Amino acid sequence: MDRPNAIQQPAEVLLKEIELENQIREMLNDTQIYFDYNLVPQADENAYPTIKLDLITINKEHNQKFLFHSTKGETKTSILQAMITYILEYKKHQESYAIEWLDVKQGGGVQTSWFRGSDIFDVLNKFYYEKEKSRFKIFKIKLMPEA
Numbered sequence: 001m002d003r004p005n006a007i008q009q010p011a012e013v014l015l016k017e018i019e020l021e022n023q024i025r026e027m028l029n030d031t032q033i034y035f036d037y038n039l040v041p042q043a044d045e046n047a048y049p050t051i052k053l054d055l056i057t058i059n060k061e062h063n064q065k066f067l068f069h070s071t072k073g074e075t076k077t078s079i080l081q082a083m084i085t086y087i088l089e090y091k092k093h094q095e096s097y098a099i100e101w102l103d104v105k106q107g108g109g110v111q112t113s114w115f116r117g118s119d120i121f122d123v124l125n126k127f128y129y130e131k132e133k134s135r136f137k138i139f140k141i142k143l144m145p146e147a
Helices: 011-027 076-093 120-127
Strands: 032-040 050-059 064-073 095-103 111-117 136-144
Touching: 011 032, 011 076, 032 064, 050 076, 064 076, 064 111, 064 120, 095 120, 111 120, 120 136
Parallel strands: none
Antiparallel strands: 032 050, 050 064, 095 111, 095 136
8 A cells, every 4th residue: 555645645634744853843943853754654555554754863963963862653743743743752751861972984083962762772872873883982871860
């Protein structure tokens, strides 16, 4: 079963998606973000496809991309609403970590990036999202105290 593309969607659906994306941008303040939508392969060809949203943050200072959070659903509207719910709640349920790291290919100095995650492995998955692991040296991962 084919999923309709944007031009086939009613304008109201597209406007709602834009509204929800803008709401997420506002909730994350001045963070540079990218909405990466992908279809998830289904075992059953006749099943309605699932969409996965990876919300990516981009740090302009050191030009790196990190995963903020992923969510899946059947419509962009439903996964954007799930992302909003996550953003409203994640600070209550996740720890804050600081990672000191170096990009060995670019050189430069040691960088520090901050992440929230359920554990250190979750944070490392966000750090290494779509990256070649050998390109980066991690010097320190520190669990930050809650203020």
